[in-house]
Amino acid sequence: MGWLSLARSGGVEMSEKDVRPPIGGWPDRVGAPLPGSTVGVSGWYADPLWGTTIELTRVERDLLATPLLRRLHFVAHAGAARVATTQTYSRLEHTLGVFSLVAHWLPDATELRIAALLHDVGHLPLSHTLEGLAGLDHHTIGRERLGEVAGLLTRHGVNAAAVADVLTGATRSPLVGSVGQLSIDHLDSYVRSGRANGWLSVDPGTIRAGVRPTGGVLDTDLGTAAELVTLVRAEAYSHVSWDNVAPAAVLRRLAAVLLDEAGPGALSRLTDDELWLQLLAHPETAAETHRLRFAPHELTIRVVDADDPARNHSLRKIYRSAPLVDGQPLAEQAPELESTLAALDDLPRHFAVDWAT
DSSP states (O other): OOHHHHHHTTTOOOOGGGSOOOTTOOOOSTTOOOTTOSSOTTSEEEETTTTEEEEOOHHHHHHHTSHHHHGGGGSBTTGGGGGTSSOOOBHHHHHHHHHHHHHHHOTTOHHHHHHHHHTTTTOOTTGGGGTTGGGOOHHHHHHHHTHHHHHHHHHTTOOHHHHHHHHHTSSOOTTTOOTTBOOHHHHHHHHHHHHHHTOOOSOHHHHHHHEEEETTEEEEOHHHHHHHHHHHHHHHHHHTSHHHHHHHHHHHHHHHHHHHHHOHHHHHTOOHHHHHHHHHHSTTTHHHHHHHHHOGGGEEEEEOOTTOTTOOEEOSOOOOOBOEETTBOHHHHOHHHHHHHHGGGGSOOEEEEEEOO
16 A cells, blocks of 8 residues: 555545655665664665655764764763753754755865764764763763764775864854854754753744854854744753753763773763663662662752852853844844843753652
């Protein structure tokens, strides 16, 4: 039974023109990879969020087959918040979204496309949740891990040093952006999170159409900027919510036990499931790990001052990047939107997290 027959089987007469094919086309051949496959075997990648279909180059297909990138499909983009929210997609899904935007807007920018695929390879298990423990920093780790694919890049005639310059910001690009300016990386994060959490009020394709990379920044119209500011604000409040703060505080404490024994290098290469297994197997962390997974509702949080002895969790930063609006800074074109973002600096950053009983 084909897709059209399936549509008719529900008692509603439909013709092909009544049913819009999904991004990348309908799956229509047994054994064929799906349009949104993350592995690259079809030679194409269709991103279901952004509505883009990108033809992969040979080097991009080879990169998607490396353990360096495959690992990211087993790392939650939302980190600890995955315990309590519907934000369960992987860091590889985000990576491919960033790549899709770069390839859509700048299809001939070879080094930039590859940098988009590699920009998150240094992330720890549970992404940002464990950042800073024992000095771990995903940017530093990512730069070190570029060496693992340098030979692959060279074989394909790609300048690995040029890719590294994009990732470090030595070469200005909209992928990384400047401090305070919206980057393609953060754009995908805000919109993808907004879709997963139900905050997005417009189709992502509408946002994509309203954004244009200009040099090393992203430029928008006023309406798109307003939608993006709404998403940035929602994301900031999600970071200071119980759903993120409570599980993050516990996971950082539990992971510190493993770090003390195994060292940062061993932990940084784990996937989420490998980290969970180690926490569940360790005699000092097993009971609390099980409680976090099955009874997170028993956690409580309260806001405290930075010097309060009860403080056991702090946020490292509040993200509040902004696009340009018609080529000008947001503060000049839409001061009310800039004020909305500036107010995020006043959000609480220090918490006491405890079990209720």
